[in-house]
Amino acid sequence: MAERFGLHTTDLECLDLLFMRKAATPGELAAATGLSSGAMTALLDRLERAGYVERQADPGDRRRVLLHIKAEAIKPIEAVYRPMQARMQELWSGYSQAELATIVDFIKRSTDLAVSCVADMRGDAAPMPPKRSRSKG
Known part of the structure; x- marks a missing residue:
């Protein structure tokens, strides 16, 4: 789009x-x-x-x-x-107010969890050491 x-x-x-x-x-x-x-x-x-x-x-x-x-x-x-x-x-x-409340709660909690996990991953991410090439010998 x-x-x-x-x-x-x-x-x-x-x-x-x-x-x-x-x-x-x-x-x-x-x-x-x-x-x-x-x-x-x-x-x-x-x-x-x-x-x-x-x-x-x-x-x-x-x-x-x-x-x-x-x-x-x-x-x-x-x-x-x-x-x-x-x-x-x-x-x-087609959903009742109670069902919509449950859906909203699920989406909000899932989003909050995803944001928290991404923050954890960013904080825990250690740089990967460069790969060493194998010497042919």
Whole structure:
């Protein structure tokens, strides 16, 4: 889908995060995606040049920048996802409130666990020693 709009997959992921949050700092997006600050800056520069996002000073802290989606710019993306959203809504409507609560709990706990495991793996990852070539002799 990202390619359809001339975006990288991570660009589309960040647009989705911004859409759901309404606003975020570059640091919040970097933490959510696992991107370095340099990679996040490059991503945001691409999205800004393409007209999808704008940077604004945080009214609560002028040293921080908040990112916002330009609503008009994402209308074509929303239109492509609208049929899927309608079908998902139809699926979800077949579940009771209690069942949906269980599903949400499962997804949240699974996501939290996955994030924790990735953090553990990053912290425990020791660099692999280079392989030595066998000398022929």
